[in-house]
Amino acid sequence: MPVYQDPDDPRALDAGALTRWTAAVVERLGTPQDVAADVAEILLASDRRGIASHGTARLPQYVALVDAGVVDPGARPLLEKDLPALARWDARNGWGHHASRVALDHAIERARTAGSCTAVIRRSNHYGIAGWYAIRAAEAGMIGMSLTNSSPLVAPTRARIPMIGTNPIAVAAPAGRFGTLCLDMATSTVPRGRIEVAARRGESLPVGWAIDVDGSPARTPEAALRGALQPLGGGEETAGYKGYGLSLIVDVLTGILGDAAFGPNIVPLFSTHAGIADLGQLFWVIDPAALDDADGFVARMERYCEQLTSAPLIPDAPGRVLIPGEPEAEAERIAARRGIVIDREHHEALGRIAERFGVPLPPAGAPAA
Amino acid sequence: MPVYQDPDDPRALDAGALTRWTAAVVERLGTPQDVAADVAEILLASDRRGIASHGTARLPQYVALVDAGVVDPGARPLLEKDLPALARWDARNGWGHHASRVALDHAIERARTAGSCTAVIRRSNHYGIAGWYAIRAAEAGMIGMSLTNSSPLVAPTRARIPMIGTNPIAVAAPAGRFGTLCLDMATSTVPRGRIEVAARRGESLPVGWAIDVDGSPARTPEAALRGALQPLGGGEETAGYKGYGLSLIVDVLTGILGDAAFGPNIVPLFSTHAGIADLGQLFWVIDPAALDDADGFVARMERYCEQLTSAPLIPDAPGRVLIPGEPEAEAERIAARRGIVIDREHHEALGRIAERFGVPLPPAGAPAA
Numbered sequence: 001m002p003v004y005q006d007p008d009d010p011r012a013l014d015a016g017a018l019t020r021w022t023a024a025v026v027e028r029l030g031t032p033q034d035v036a037a038d039v040a041e042i043l044l045a046s047d048r049r050g051i052a053s054h055g056t057a058r059l060p061q062y063v064a065l066v067d068a069g070v071v072d073p074g075a076r077p078l079l080e081k082d083l084p085a086l087a088r089w090d091a092r093n094g095w096g097h098h099a100s101r102v103a104l105d106h107a108i109e110r111a112r113t114a115g116s117c118t119a120v121i122r123r124s125n126h127y128g129i130a131g132w133y134a135i136r137a138a139e140a141g142m143i144g145m146s147l148t149n150s151s152p153l154v155a156p157t158r159a160r161i162p163m164i165g166t167n168p169i170a171v172a173a174p175a176g177r178f179g180t181l182c183l184d185m186a187t188s189t190v191p192r193g194r195i196e197v198a199a200r201r202g203e204s205l206p207v208g209w210a211i212d213v214d215g216s217p218a219r220t221p222e223a224a225l226r227g228a229l230q231p232l233g234g235g236e237e238t239a240g241y242k243g244y245g246l247s248l249i250v251d252v253l254t255g256i257l258g259d260a261a262f263g264p265n266i267v268p269l270f271s272t273h274a275g276i277a278d279l280g281q282l283f284w285v286i287d288p289a290a291l292d293d294a295d296g297f298v299a300r301m302e303r304y305c306e307q308l309t310s311a312p313l314i315p316d317a318p319g320r321v322l323i324p325g326e327p328e329a330e331a332e333r334i335a336a337r338r339g340i341v342i343d344r345e346h347h348e349a350l351g352r353i354a355e356r357f358g359v360p361l362p363p364a365g366a367p368a369a
Numbered sequence: 370m371p372v373y374q375d376p377d378d379p380r381a382l383d384a385g386a387l388t389r390w391t392a393a394v395v396e397r398l399g400t401p402q403d404v405a406a407d408v409a410e411i412l413l414a415s416d417r418r419g420i421a422s423h424g425t426a427r428l429p430q431y432v433a434l435v436d437a438g439v440v441d442p443g444a445r446p447l448l449e450k451d452l453p454a455l456a457r458w459d460a461r462n463g464w465g466h467h468a469s470r471v472a473l474d475h476a477i478e479r480a481r482t483a484g485s486c487t488a489v490i491r492r493s494n495h496y497g498i499a500g501w502y503a504i505r506a507a508e509a510g511m512i513g514m515s516l517t518n519s520s521p522l523v524a525p526t527r528a529r530i531p532m533i534g535t536n537p538i539a540v541a542a543p544a545g546r547f548g549t550l551c552l553d554m555a556t557s558t559v560p561r562g563r564i565e566v567a568a569r570r571g572e573s574l575p576v577g578w579a580i581d582v583d584g585s586p587a588r589t590p591e592a593a594l595r596g597a598l599q600p601l602g603g604g605e606e607t608a609g610y611k612g613y614g615l616s617l618i619v620d621v622l623t624g625i626l627g628d629a630a631f632g633p634n635i636v637p638l639f640s641t642h643a644g645i646a647d648l649g650q651l652f653w654v655i656d657p658a659a660l661d662d663a664d665g666f667v668a669r670m671e672r673y674c675e676q677l678t679s680a681p682l683i684p685d686a687p688g689r690v691l692i693p694g695e696p697e698a699e700a701e702r703i704a705a706r707r708g709i710v711i712d713r714e715h716h717e718a719l720g721r722i723a724e725r726f727g728v729p730l731p732p733a734g735a736p737a738a
Contacts, residue, residue, distance in 0.1 A: 081660055085454030086484020088660045115455020116487040118655055143626065158690045159680035171618045173625075181621070183614035189607065208607055215683030232602055232611055236687075238558065238577055242601055245552035245693040248677075249540045252550070256542075256669045257512065259661055263673050284653065286487055291450055291457045292628055300625045304632050308617075311528035314584030318605075321527045324614040 010367050011347055012339035017362035019044040021354070022056055028357040029066045031073040031095065038098040042128040047340045050331030053193035054129045057346045059353060061270040062126075068272035071095070071125050077102050085114040088258060089121045093276050096127035096148075104133045104283045108140050111285040120253075121281040122260035126150075131184030131328070134172035137285050138180045145284040146170040149254040149262060151269040151277075154188045155228035156248070157241040160215040162228040163264040166191055167250035173288075175323065176298040178305040182325030187247040188229040195224045208234025254280030341367045379736050380716055381708035386731035388413045390723070391425055397726040398435045400442040400464065407467040411497040416709045419700030422562035423498045426711070429718045430639040431495075437641035440464070440494050446471050454483040457627060458490045462645050465496035465517075473502045473652045477509050480654040489622075490650040491629035495519075500553030500697070503541035506654050507549045514653040515539040518623040518631060520638040520646075523557045524597035525617070526610040529584040531597040532633040535560055536619035542657075544692065545667040547674040551694030556616040557598040564593045577603025623649030710736045 023040035027033055047055035065071040075094025081087060087106060091099035103119040110117035127133070130146045137144020150165030172182040189209050198205060199221035207217045210224030217235075218224035232243025255262030260280030267274035288297035311321045335341075342350075347364060354361040392409035396402060416424035434440040444463025450456060456475060460468035472488040479486035496502070499515045506513020519534030541551035558578050567574060568590035576586045579593030586604075587593035601612025624631030629649030636643035657666035680690045704710075711719075716733060723730040 081484075083484030083659055084482070085480075085486060086655065086659055111454075113453070114483060115450075115452030116485065116653075117454060118485040118653075120660070143622065155683075156677055156680060156690050158682055158686040158688070159677075160683050161681055163677065163680055169615075171621070173621050181617075183611075183618055185608075185611045185614060189602070206607065211683065215686075232608060233558070234607070238575065238603070239554075239601060241691070241693075242552075242554045245554060246538075248550075248693065249552055251673070252540070252542050252670070253512065253655075256666065256673060257655065257657055257660065259665060259669070262669065264676055284485075284487075286455065286622075286626065288626055290452055290455055291489070291626065296628060297625065300628070300631065301621070304620070304625060307633055308525055308528075308532065311525060311532055312530055313527055314524075314529050314580065317527040317584075319527070321525050322610070324610075324617065 007341055007343035009344040010341045011344070011364040012341050012367040013362050013364050014339050015044060015048055015335055018047070018056065018340055021359060021362055022059065024359045025059065025353055025357050026073070028359065029063065029073040032076070035076070035095055035098040038101045039095050042097040042101070042132050044340070045132045046129045048332045048335040049129065049131075049328040050335075051129055051328070052342070052346070053191065056350060057342070058126075060349045063353060064272050065270065070272055070276060077121070079106070085110060085117045087117070087119040089119065091121050091124035093123050093125065096125040096279060096281065099124055100127040100133055100281050100283070101136070103281070104136060104144070104146075104285070107283050107285045108137055108142060111142060111287045115290040116284070116286045119283045120258040122258040122278065123276070124260065124279045124281055125277050126279070127281055129184060130168040130170035131172065131182050131325070133283060134170040134184070135180050135182050137283070138172040138174045138182070141174060141287070141289060143173045143286040143288060144171070147250045147254050147282045149251045149260070149266065149280050151266050152264050153192055153229050153269070154231055154244075154247060155211055157231065157236050157244045160211070160213075160228075164244070164247045164251060165266065166229065167247045169246065169250060172325070173301060174298055175301040175305055177302060178323055179329055180325060181301065181305070181323050182328070184325070184328070187232050187243050187250060189232050189234055189243070190229070192229060195221050195229070199225065208238060208240070253282045257282065338368045339365070376710055376712035378713040379710045380713070380733040381710050381736040382731050382733050383708050384413060384417055384704055387416070387425065387709055390728060390731055391428065393728045394428065394722055394726050395442070397728065398432065398442040401445070404445070404464055404467040407470045408464050411466040411470070411501050413709070414501045415498045417701045417704040418498065418500075418697040419704075420498055420697070421711070421715070422560065425719060426715045428722060432722060433641050434639065439641055439645060446490070448475070454479060454486045456486070456488040458488065460490050460493035462492050462494065465494040465648060465650065468493050469496040469502055469650050469652070470505070472650070473505060473513070473515075473654070476652050476654045477506055477511060480511060480656045484659040485653070485655045488652045489627040491627040491647065492645070493629065493648045493650055494646050495648065496650055498553060499537040499539035500541065500551050500694070502652060503539040503553065504549050504551050506652070507541040507543045507551070510543060510656070510658060512542045512655040512657060513540070516619045516623050516651045518620045518629070518635065518649050520635050521633050522561050522598050522638070523600055523613075523616060524580055526600065526605050526613045529580070529582075529597075533613070533616045533620060534635065535598065536616045538615065538619060541694070542670060543667055544670040544674055546671060547692055548698055549694060550670065550674070550692050551697070553694070553697070556601050556612050556619060558601050558603055558612065559598070561598060564590050564598070568594065577607060577609070622651045626651065707737045708734070
């Protein structure tokens with residue numbers, strides 16, 4: 001399990017070198033060069049942004065999926081339907097990262113003439129961090145939304161078992177001198193990785209994170225891991241049905257709309273023996289420049305960010321009000337200076353892949369202060 | 370303040386008669402007949418669905434806004450930008466309900482050829498329940514999303530003062546024999562009306578609903594009403610920044626995208642002396658029939674609803690797993706039988722309006738069992 005803020009026996013690798021190494025490994029799996037470059041860039045974007053659970057730490061599991069014949073590393077996405085503002089893609093069980101990048105770029109181009117465009121993908125696989133695609137749209141001057149469904153880990157309000165995914169919602173927009181606003185959130189209170197971190201740290205869990213197999217609140221990580229995550233909001237009395245509703249809506253817009261798998265029918269995360277994932281993804285892109293002068297939208301974003309970040313604070317605030325995406329942008333700046341800091345287990349796993357494919361891992365050093 | 374489930378001295382009015390009466394009153398304010406019909410239908414939809422806070426209980430406040438010259442009752446919306454999949458409307462400070470219905474219907478028509486369409490409105494006013502528009506899209510066979518920004522009532526995570534609205538998110542889709550799935554949620558843990566109900570009932574508040582003026586958790590309704598609501602998720606440790614992020618995204622997609630007011634710059638709710646509301650609304654419509662045969666989407670929705678509603682339950686579940694929108698649909702069925710049940714205060718307020726405009730209120734009776 002990848003670490004978050006406190007890696008065990010940390011070591012630092014240069015982000016650019018690790019990206020090239022990852023691309024080379026993905027190529028050795030039978031992936032065309034341009035497809036592998038997308039996979040590597042998006043995995044490293046997660047590492048750079050401090051979201052270890054969606055980055056190169058997952059490479060051993062991706063390799064296992066290809067080894068087992070569950071993911072087709074050579075597949076290219078197929079454009080099945082192409083209306084002026086709605087496209088459906090078949091990822092043909094290839095890399096979700098590449099199919100999503102292609103579908104998103106197509107939607108951005110369509111939005112330049114239609115004003116907005118929606119793209120949905122089926123027969124896809126994990127696509128990494130949802131925010132990467134939303135940010136890519138924002139860097140093209142657009143408002144971008146990125147959704148994916150995922151393996152059942154969350155119990156709907158009142159249900160005892162996991163039936164829906166942590167189904168993230170990411171939305172980004174250009175914010176001028178405030179960079180890119182990017183909300184990238186799981187629709188569960190916490191992701192499963194946070195429970196695994198709590199297990200490693202020996203923490204007990206607050207009410208609202210997870211339930212045990214019998215449906216009672218899980219107060220230990222072990223109980224949570226055999227039970228189910230709770231949707232954002234927690235139990236019914238604290239409006240957890242809103243998180244459940246949001247997760248369900250993500251599934252409606254991806255799995256159901258795209259004719260992919262959905263809800264409890266999605267195979268377990270990184271399973272090598274349960275069949276293909278058949279995930280669905282959706283991108284929604286809007287061009288603000290179609291509505292007023294190109295600078296108007298960004299100027300308003302800056303004014304709003306200025307107002308929010310200068311708000312008077314509650315007594316125990318650990319800092320000023322944040323704009324969504326600021327912590328991840330700060331992690332990116334740190335990674336640019338220190339490199340990608342990973343723990344020993346993660347490093348050793350990459351080392352085994354390096355050895356198997358004959359692609360030497362870039363040198364690792366002690367992280368800079 | 371309108372009541373929820375426990376009206377004081379309840380009386381029942383026929384929904385159809387109350388709709389006609391409401392339309393007549395809105396016409397007397399200087400509103401064209403077709404515009405008034407939209408306002409009445411949408412206010413009554415709220416009453417029918419059991420959401421008293423957005424229905425005819427607000428009529429005295431709407432009348433006051435027109436009396437004060439803050440809302441223009443005769444305005445018709447103007448289509449300012451009309452791309453194949455993106456439109457911007459100027460509501461010209463008229464009724465938000467009508468401008469929104471017109472913009473939504475236009476987006477539905479555009480989506481029939483483009484596959485999807487996004488419409489944004491500026492210089493608008495309150496539009497009633499967000500869900501009404503999403504459901505209207507679903508009844509046209511579409512997936513519909515409806516967003517509005519609103520007066521600052523919610524404190525962003527870490528902030529001590531209200532700066533953002535309860536900015537609702539509504540999404541609906543046709544679900545065959547399960548009716549219409551409709552998530553319609555404020556992005557705060559609870560709406561302000563729920564605090565007002567707690568005040569009337571003398572309840573104390575759970576942590577996560579609101580903060581006091583000093584930024585500490587509000588444990589009494591009185592403290593909450595002078596302080597600020599908290600975003601969905603509550604405090605920072607329970608992921609309240611997700612609710613804050615969702616509220617902010619709604620504002621980006623409405624106020625900022627539409628070049629309307631946003632965040633702390635929106636005038637207080639129903640203020641008659643602070644200038645126009647200049648709210649923003651957004652509708653996003655997708656035509657599933659553009660992607661596969663017309664029945665495919667609905668069949669998958671039915672299968673998903675079937676799976677969710679037959680899930681094994683937690684020990685203290687008050688009933689089976691619900692599909693978003695089921696409680697409101699049940700309220701509609703009850704209202705069709707019992708009429709619209711309102712409390713004495715609400716009834717007397719409508720009576721004063723009836724007298725002023727010379728439009729007799731329909732008879733009220735004791736609610737049927």
